[in-house]
Amino acid sequence: MDPGSRIVSAWDALVRPGAAWWIVLAFAGWSVAGIAAITVVHEHQVAGRSAAFAGLTPVVGPGVKIVVTDATRPIEQEEDPSFALVQDGDLIVLNMLLWYGGARAVAINGERITAQSTITSSGPAILINGHRLVGPFHVVAVGEPDALRGVLGTGGFVERMRQNGLGIEILAQRDVLVPASRPPVDVP
Numbered sequence: 001m002d003p004g005s006r007i008v009s010a011w012d013a014l015v016r017p018g019a020a021w022w023i024v025l026a027f028a029g030w031s032v033a034g035i036a037a038i039t040v041v042h043e044h045q046v047a048g049r050s051a052a053f054a055g056l057t058p059v060v061g062p063g064v065k066i067v068v069t070d071a072t073r074p075i076e077q078e079e080d081p082s083f084a085l086v087q088d089g090d091l092i093v094l095n096m097l098l099w100y101g102g103a104r105a106v107a108i109n110g111e112r113i114t115a116q117s118t119i120t121s122s123g124p125a126i127l128i129n130g131h132r133l134v135g136p137f138h139v140v141a142v143g144e145p146d147a148l149r150g151v152l153g154t155g156g157f158v159e160r161m162r163q164n165g166l167g168i169e170i171l172a173q174r175d176v177l178v179p180a181s182r183p184p185v186d187v188p
């Protein structure tokens with residue numbers, strides 16, 4: 001038997017009706033497996049993004065580092081001393097502006113800010129997620145640095161902070177790490 005006739009007889013065996021169905025079935029199985037693999041990869045990516053938004057995982061990328069400090073100038077006798085201190089409202093507005101500017105993740109003094117976060121005053125300290133924090137406040141945000149810096153300049157936020165004597169420094173960074181959130185502390 002010559003080699004050409006072996007190829008023909010092998011081909012004839014494959015195209016028999018029973019063999020053709022096995023080929024179609026194998027092709028269908030591999031197609032379903034391929035679609036399943038693509039779906040799993042996509043769902044894994046979606047879960048990763050959801051975990052990052054929920055604060056369950058750290059986020060690294062370009063962004064800004066902001067340092068907000070209490071006023072160092074002397075307080076006038078008729079002046080309200082609270083204007084010389086960083087207030088919870090200042091940090092809330094700062095956080096809202098960063099999210100409005102497209103931040104993917106924000107942290108203040110290492111405390112991850114999520115949709116469930118609370119920022120409140122407690123005497124000289126500020127409570128974030130139940131953790132007592134004092135200034136200076138180091139805020140990090142992952143997002144487009146130019147957009148984040150731009151949104152802080154609009155509306156007079158930075159100017160108002162500086163008019164009250166508060167210090168605010170904004171630095172664009174190539175790599176910023178926003179840590180994963182810690183469990184909140186129950187405050188009595």
